Amino acid sequence: MVDWDELEQIGIVASPTRVNEAGCILQEGKEREVTSESLVLIDNRNGNKILAVCREGAGNNDNLKLSYYNPGVAYARSGREASTAKEFYSFTLVVIGEITDNEVKQNKTIIAPASPVYRFKPGSNPMKLFGHVKNTIGYYAMGDSNWRVPVLAEYIPHHIGVFGVTGSGKSFLCRYELIPFLQNTGYNILILDWKGSDYAPYYPGSVISMGDIELDESSIYSYLFEKLDRFGGGKPAEALARYLDEVITEGSWRDSDPSRTLERLMEAMEDAITEDNREKSGQLSRWGELYLRRARKYFKRLRPEDIEPVLGQKSASEIIDLLREKKILIIDLSYGSKEQKLSIFLSIARKLKELMEEKNRLNIALLIDEAPQYCPWNPQGIEMETTEHIIELAALGRSYGLSLVLVSQGIAGEIGINAAVRRNLNTLFIGRIHPLDAFEAEKFFTNSLIRADSLLRLPEGHFYIVGKMNPSPVPILITFEIEESEKLRHGER
Ligand SMILES: Nc1ncnc2c1ncn2[C@@H]1O[C@H](COP(=O)(O)OP(=O)(O)OP(=O)(O)O)[C@@H](O)[C@H]1O
Numbered sequence: 001m002v003d004w005d006e007l008e009q010i011g012i013v014a015s016p017t018r019v020n021e022a023g024c025i026l027q028e029g030k031e032r033e034v035t036s037e038s039l040v041l042i043d044n045r046n047g048n049k050i051l052a053v054c055r056e057g058a059g060n061n062d063n064l065k066l067s068y069y070n071p072g073v074a075y076a077r078s079g080r081e082a083s084t085a086k087e088f089y090s091f092t093l094v095v096i097g098e099i100t101d102n103e104v105k106q107n108k109t110i111i112a113p114a115s116p117v118y119r120f121k122p123g124s125n126p127m128k129l130f131g132h133v134k135n136t137i138g139y140y141a142m143g144d145s146n147w148r149v150p151v152l153a154e155y156i157p158h159h160i161g162v163f164g165v166t167g168s169g170k171s172f173l174c175r176y177e178l179i180p181f182l183q184n185t186g187y188n189i190l191i192l193d194w195k196g197s198d199y200a201p202y203y204p205g206s207v208i209s210m211g212d213i214e215l216d217e218s219s220i221y222s223y224l225f226e227k228l229d230r231f232g233g234g235k236p237a238e239a240l241a242r243y244l245d246e247v248i249t250e251g252s253w254r255d256s257d258p259s260r261t262l263e264r265l266m267e268a269m270e271d272a273i274t275e276d277n278r279e280k281s282g283q284l285s286r287w288g289e290l291y292l293r294r295a296r297k298y299f300k301r302l303r304p305e306d307i308e309p310v311l312g313q314k315s316a317s318e319i320i321d322l323l324r325e326k327k328i329l330i331i332d333l334s335y336g337s338k339e340q341k342l343s344i345f346l347s348i349a350r351k352l353k354e355l356m357e358e359k360n361r362l363n364i365a366l367l368i369d370e371a372p373q374y375c376p377w378n379p380q381g382i383e384m385e386t387t388e389h390i391i392e393l394a395a396l397g398r399s400y401g402l403s404l405v406l407v408s409q410g411i412a413g414e415i416g417i418n419a420a421v422r423r424n425l426n427t428l429f430i431g432r433i434h435p436l437d438a439f440e441a442e443k444f445f446t447n448s449l450i451r452a453d454s455l456l457r458l459p460e461g462h463f464y465i466v467g468k469m470n471p472s473p474v475p476i477l478i479t480f481e482i483e484e485s486e487k488l489r490h491g492e493r
């Protein structure tokens with residue numbers, strides 16, 4: 001419901017108008033108070049009240065037209081002051097919706113030219129027009145911090161993407177807003193902290209180091225196979241891959257000491273090769289010799305520290321149990337190679353998949369920072385597996401309450417995440433984008449008059465919320481307060 005005491009007129013609607021868009025001519029002086037992204041109310045003379053947002057501001061002065069020589073231009077050239085008599089300011093208003101008693105719904109009525117346009121006075125809160133919504137994320141960037149933005153929690157398992165260049169505030173958005181929101185809505189949160197610096201230090205007592213996690217057999221296989229440089233490729237490598245798989249499944253190579261484990265693995269490989277390639281005479285075949293040589297060559301490159309990650313003790317089930325107990329769990333992936341990190345992801349992903357296939361409702365949010373490491377636009381090697389798993393988790397997650405929260409610096413192309421994965425993210429938080437993403441990012445803002453040139457300039461901690469969880473059909477700009485101690489002073493980065 002509209003409270004007229006909270007409103008102040010700023011202008012009127014210009015002509016021509018449409019259902020979803022209208023120009024607004026500002027009253028004199030209001031251009032200093034109303035900015036782009038300001039929320040306004042249109043008291044439509046055609047009968048309804050409409051909530052809208054100011055975009056594409058313009059200043060006009062007929063005396064100062066650049067396109068031809070005129071008296072204003074002459075004044076400017078001679079260094080004199082030009083007349084401001086013909087100056088006026090306007091915004092294009094993008095319609096959010098029609099205000100009804102308890103919600104904002106799609107507007108279908110043409111906006112009448114000359115309808116008065118109001119802004120919300122300081123101290124008011126237009127967010128309540130969206131009706132009673134329990135959950136919020138951040139606050140409306142052009143309002144005050146009480147304008148908490150309502151979000152629709154039922155779309156959490158339709159997955160979330162957080163995009164923005166480095167330093168745009170993605171990890172902070174997650175820590176300050178998304179994680180508390182997910183917790184309030186009953187989700188347990190499992191965070192894969194690629195660098196170990198974005199989350200792990202902030203949740204002491206809820207961090208588990210990657211070295212402690214047991215890898216399942218397939219993950220050990222993918223990990224070692226990558227570490228062994230896929231035995232150099234070609235036909236011999238295919239055979240060696242098979243032997244490696246056999247040896248890992250057989251399992252007797254495990255030892256608490258990594259060097260000893262490495263020796264045993266090599267011995268088991270040698271045994272498997274010799275056994276399989278013996279000729280009738282008892283001698284090793286020519287292929288056998290070749291396999292042995294190749295295996296030894298590539299095994300020699302492994303160091304005991306490469307083996308450490310396959311000796312972790314905590315199984316994926318234990319991790320999930322621990323997550324249930326702690327409600328939030330951070331896996332610190334800061335040491336170790338990319339293959340190690342991805343293998344840990346695979347172990348956990350398989351467990352989650354299994355639980356969902358057994359029809360368990362999870363209520364888990366899996367937060368993956370640095371998402372292009374797991375599902376790049378053009379996955380290679382082990383990334384193909386991780387990408388596929390993410391797609392499968394996304395599909396199952398919608399029915400069984402697993403929400404993926406993918407955090408990435410880029411949206412598409414070389415800097416972005418895989419297109420098939422991206423299609424599964426139904427709510428996006430888009431902060432300052434990379435110039436390479438300008439074209440891709442604009443697609444999310446069709447008909448909302450937000451162009452790449454404003455996305456390229458967003459300050460840190462400002463994000464457009466786009467998609468299903470957004471109560472508004474057009475993207476709106478949110479931000480959030482961070483603690484004083486965490487603010488970086490200019491130039492410190
Ligand atoms: N809401 C905010 N208000 C003010 N400053 C902020 C806000 N959010 C983030 N910042 C500042 O921006 C800096 C970078 O934020 P953050 O580490 O979240 O970036 P990021 O997008 O995760 O970067 P990267 O991709 O490198 O991980 C922070 O150190 C913080 O000082």
Ligand SMILES: [Mg+2]
Pocket residue numbers: 170171172198369
């Ligand atoms: Mg970050």
